[in-house]
Amino acid sequence: MSFDYDLFVIGGGSGGVRAARIAASEHGARVGLAEESRMGGTCVIRGCVPKKLMVFAAQAGLMEAEMRGYGWCDATAGRFDWQVFREKLDAELRRLELIYRAALQKAGVTIHDQRARLVGHHEVELADGTRLSARHILIAAGGRPAKIGVPGEELAMVSDDLFLMDALPKKMLLVGGGFIACEFSTIMAGLGVETVQVYRGDAVLRGFDREARDMATLQLSQVGVDLRLGPTPTLLERAGEGVRVSFDDGSAEAFDSVLFATGRTPYTAGLGLETTEVRLKPNGAIEVDEWSQTSVPSIFAVGDVTDRVNLTPVAIREGHAFADTVFGARPRTVDHSLVAAAVYLRPHELGTVGLTEEQAKARGPVDVYSTVFRPMRSMFAGSDARVMMKLLVDPATDKVLGCHIFGPEAGEMIQLAAIPIGMGATKAQFDATIAVHPTAAEELVTMRHPSRRHEGLGG
Structure with a gap:
């Protein structure tokens, strides 16, 4: 049977774009992609990127207080102008959207700027009524914000x-x-x-x-x-x-x-899945196996629409693994068991990877190395803000099971901590690392004695 495309992707977010680009540019596939909104998806257009820029903007008041604590008596943040910020933000998002689009076009991907829905196991229908066939279909439609179901x-x-x-x-x-x-x-x-x-x-x-x-x-x-x-x-x-x-x-x-x-829900409504044999989870997410394959061999799904680990880098990794597996003869899966994440609060962020203390305790015996302290920078300025550093260690194997950091730039620190933990590092290997001083992060390699031990569930 002849198909219009080797691969048709529904969704122009991070996962879908990565899959389309790799399949086309590295593996020579004929690829089409449909996106009903703006290229870049939740992360680039209405999530991670604009949110982080707003976090930066929102730090001015805290920076003013800190500057005064360091002797800058006339330091003032002045008046925040939303219109000025909004114009710069819109310009930055347009720039990023064009980069995503240009990368797809350079790879040879045909872009359809409209909604697509499935009308079979190898066919999609665009909003204008055009029907296109594909040997493989990848659903990367993401998720949408949910409400709680109250009047008004x-x-x-x-x-x-x-x-x-x-x-x-x-x-x-x-x-x-x-x-x-x-x-x-x-x-x-x-x-x-x-x-x-x-x-x-x-x-x-x-x-x-x-x-x-x-x-x-x-x-x-x-x-x-x-x-x-x-x-x-x-x-x-x-x-x-x-x-x-x-x-x-x-x-x-x-x-x-x-x-x-x-919360957010998988964006599966109106995708035409009822015309296929694709199975859904109770919450509407698409059910997939470790290869991101649905119950229909020709249809795959990655990203938030599958409700596995709903983070942009995970969707990107899933999309890349899919393209390599199906079109590159390099089969590989994505390990969802150990994924670092950060919550961008201010002034202190939360970075986390691996088991929480509660999860580790439920698993079995665990040594908890934890310290809470006032960091040098903010303490000097008069702030009472506290930092937390925590490592969870299996006493039988000495393996580090989890790391949690609450402090300035915790997102940056947890990315680095995730590397040795992902490699199976032990507490002894953390201890053998010479500290960088003076830093807050040095606490991760200087905690010598557990602050507490849990003997397991109920311990």
Whole structure:
């Protein structure tokens, strides 16, 4: 049978673009790609990149206080101009989008700037009605923000909308306690917005190491976020130019804007999967095996649409492995068991790789090497902010099972720590490494005695 393409990719985000480019440029495949929005996907257009730039912008107030602590008596951050920042941000995102597009075109990928849906195991239909056949189809449609299903929630924004605001609100409610909610609450507070964050749990960042969660929860309040643990919105109503929110504790309050940051769901609706035999998980994610292959041999899926590890570098690695396996005769899978991640709070970030203390304890005996201290730089300036460094070690093998860092540039540090941990390094090998002094990171190689030991679940 003759096909229009060897590979057709649905989705122009990080995973889909990498798969398409590698299949075409390195393995000579005829590749088509459809993207209904902007090239670059969530990370480049409405996620990691613009968010990190907003984090940088939001640090000015803290930098002002630190400068004064170092003797710069007239240091002042001045007035933040959202319009100036927004124009520069838009220009940067356009630049990055053009780079993604140019890379695909250079590789020989045919780009279709419209939505595509499956109409069979080897066929897709574009929004304009055109039907195209492909030997293999890769779904890389990503995920979309989710809401919580309360009346009036259409009055609220989701994270995608935040970068498109015409002006900053004076008072904003953020709903959620995950990394997206926490990052944006610290950003908005740092930009001068009166920020209220509500989360139904007893500490933010569920699923992360509990000690780090407690430090992050405390820091949110210290940087000016009005964090309220327990309440959940039950109703949103229009109130003049703003929104009035009712909560399950009987309270109600008006805000200029409301943002739901309550998780994301795989973007599988409307993909035409009902015309195939592709199986879905209960949450709508596409079910795949270790090779990213669905229950249909010709259809594969990578990235957030599969709901494995929903991080951009993971999607990129999955897309690359798929292309090498299917078109390059170099079969390889992606190990999802040890993936480093960072939460970009301020002033201190959270970096994590491997097991949390709770997970390690449930697994069996574990030695916990942990220290909390005031770092030199901020302590001198008068800040009481604390840093945490933690290593989790298997006492039987001496292998490092996990690392958690709460401190300045923790995202940068955890990337480096992930290398030896991924190689199976032992605590003795960490100890044998000579420290770089004076740094906060030297604590990772100078902790000689466990601060506590768990004998296993219940220990």
